[in-house]
Amino acid sequence: MCNMGCQHLEELYELWLLGALSERGSLDLREHMARGCPHCLAGIREATETVYLLGLASKPARPHPRVKSELLRQISRKAPPHR
Ligand SMILES: [Zn+2]
Numbered sequence: 001m002c003n004m005g006c007q008h009l010e011e012l013y014e015l016w017l018l019g020a021l022s023e024r025g026s027l028d029l030r031e032h033m034a035r036g037c038p039h040c041l042a043g044i045r046e047a048t049e050t051v052y053l054l055g056l057a058s059k060p061a062r063p064h065p066r067v068k069s070e071l072l073r074q075i076s077r078k079a080p081p082h083r
Contacts, residue, residue: 006032006040013040013047014067015074022074 009029015021016029033040 006037009040010043011066011070013044014051015070017044017047017051018067020067020071020074 009032012021012025012029016026021029029040033044
């Protein structure tokens with residue numbers, strides 16, 4: 001039922017697991033999962049494995065390029081250059 005509305009959450013799983021998601025974003029994700037969306041629960045499980053494997057594969061934490069660019073985007077959004 002909620003499967004149509006959570007496509008945009010898929011890219012948040014890894015960020016959330018890495019603790020890189022904004023408070024607002026992680027709240028959205030947690031509320032959504034609290035409704036028991038099987039799609040997201042399965043996605044989180046996969047993302048957990050991905051994050052775990054990434055951690056094993058590269059000793060110095062090196063996020064996936066996509067995750068990294070998302071991180072950089074979030075950081076630059078939080079800290080505007082002029083201020
Ligand atoms: Zn969902």
